[in-house]
Amino acid sequence: MDIDYAAGIVPAPRQLAWQRQEFYGFIHFGMNTFTDQEWGTGQESPALFNPTHLDPRQWADTARRAGMTGLILTCKHHDGFCLWPSRYTDHTVAQSTWRDGQGDVVAETAQACWEFGLKFGIYLSPWDRAEPTYGTGTPYNDFYINQLIELLTQYGPIFEVWLDGANGEGPNGKKQHYDWTRIYETVRRYQPEAVIAVSGPDVRWVGNEAGHTRTDEWSVVPAGLRDTEKTADRSQKADDAAFAQTYTLADDDLGSRQALADYTGPLVWYPAEVNTSIRPGWFYHADQDTAVKSADALFALYQQAVGGNATLLLNLPPMPSGQLAEPDVAVLAALGRQVHAFQQENLLAGGQVTFSSVQQGMPAGSLFTHSTQSEYWQPAADDSAPTVTVVLPHPVTLNALVLQEEISRGQHIETVQAAVQRPGTTAWEPVATIGTVGYQRIARMPEMTVQAVRLVFTQYRQFPTLRYLGGNLLT
Structure with a gap:
């Protein structure tokens, strides 16, 4: 292929x-x-x-x-x-x-x-x-x-x-x-x-x-x-x-x-x-x-x-x-x-977003809202470990992460490693390995209180895109 x-x-x-x-x-x-x-x-x-x-x-x-x-x-x-x-x-x-x-x-x-x-x-x-x-x-x-x-x-x-x-x-x-x-x-x-x-x-x-x-x-x-x-x-x-x-x-x-x-x-x-x-x-x-x-x-x-x-x-x-x-x-x-x-609900809304690199950018706040507009993030071509980090203004308890990629550009994401920082710590704790995303992926994780969330895109076709990132506490 x-x-x-x-x-x-x-x-x-x-x-x-x-x-x-x-x-x-x-x-x-x-x-x-x-x-x-x-x-x-x-x-x-x-x-x-x-x-x-x-x-x-x-x-x-x-x-x-x-x-x-x-x-x-x-x-x-x-x-x-x-x-x-x-x-x-x-x-x-x-x-x-x-x-x-x-x-x-x-x-x-x-x-x-x-x-x-x-x-x-x-x-x-x-x-x-x-x-x-x-x-x-x-x-x-x-x-x-x-x-x-x-x-x-x-x-x-x-x-x-x-x-x-x-x-x-x-x-x-x-x-x-x-x-x-x-x-x-x-x-x-x-x-x-x-x-x-x-x-x-x-x-x-x-x-x-x-x-x-x-x-x-x-x-x-x-x-x-x-x-x-x-x-x-x-x-x-x-x-x-x-x-x-x-x-x-x-x-x-x-x-x-x-x-x-x-x-x-x-x-x-x-x-x-x-x-x-x-x-x-x-x-x-x-x-x-x-x-x-x-x-x-x-x-x-x-x-x-x-x-x-x-x-x-x-x-x-x-x-x-x-x-x-x-x-x-x-x-x-x-x-x-x-x-x-x-x-x-999006428990990550209001967080401070940083990208490892940007080729196609979007307003940081748009990452947390569902929109029909074609606003999405795409890393630079030479970024070998595309990463999105969200630091929250206050700790939140969640058990699911929600990702959407910009499928108008194709389906590219194959593997994402999700990690979190708990309040008062600096260590990144792995919580989920996420596979394909496509239009939307709800990824369950252990319920925990977190201060920051990080996604590292470890395998993808050509480049990853991200149009939405959410955090939820689901039943």
């Missing part, structure tokens, strides 16, 4: 904007909600769909309070039932008794997102068990593209298009060869700022649905990881509830020097998204009301994902009434308090 080549891979503007969303919600709602299933057959009557109190405003308000920045709606799951009145099938809300056949869940959700300051995304399952043309090649691809265009042109700006890799037909079932190129071109034409996720070229599925994240997550990876067949091969093959709670350790290193040592092919910017559900299942089931993940468990997932150079997509399944259940709402409110406290 040419290290300079790897260091020069940078995100597209749409990928950079997506990464800054950090944490957003999945809404699995549809026919399965009313049949108490995870995977429908496609033979269900549209009359079964009848939410009595559909309330996307409650979904959006709950998501906002939880610290989320957007919602992605399952506009059509594998059963093929459409939450909007598609012109290309009768298997839609238009054939239900809900709102006398005049309802549109997609429209109401998009409007609620706009009202509560969230971005809106769509999930459109490529696998459709209700559509007669599925498995026929071009006729089905035409059908899918037509539905995709409806969603891309009728509901305002879309920030993410989520393409599920699941296909459960089995070796003797229907086999559809999706026209991925045409799908991507359609999204680019109608929503050029949207990222295409999972079976797409912009955002990589982390590889499981349990919230597991790699110790070091690289956004610069071999281009072959965008192979949609590989994604489908690892995706869910059957209606198996246990799939969402398990993971393997395969490919736990995708982009390190060691992983790429013998690789000579192209590299791409292909960042990871972590998707998991607040409940054991993806759709609502009343018998799971006592199995909702706790706020502490969810905040731990948040720290691993958003603090591990990934984003977190957390599923919130509404009840058949069309509202989120009270256990979920309560947990999400508690989670939001933890997320907001983390985002607003």
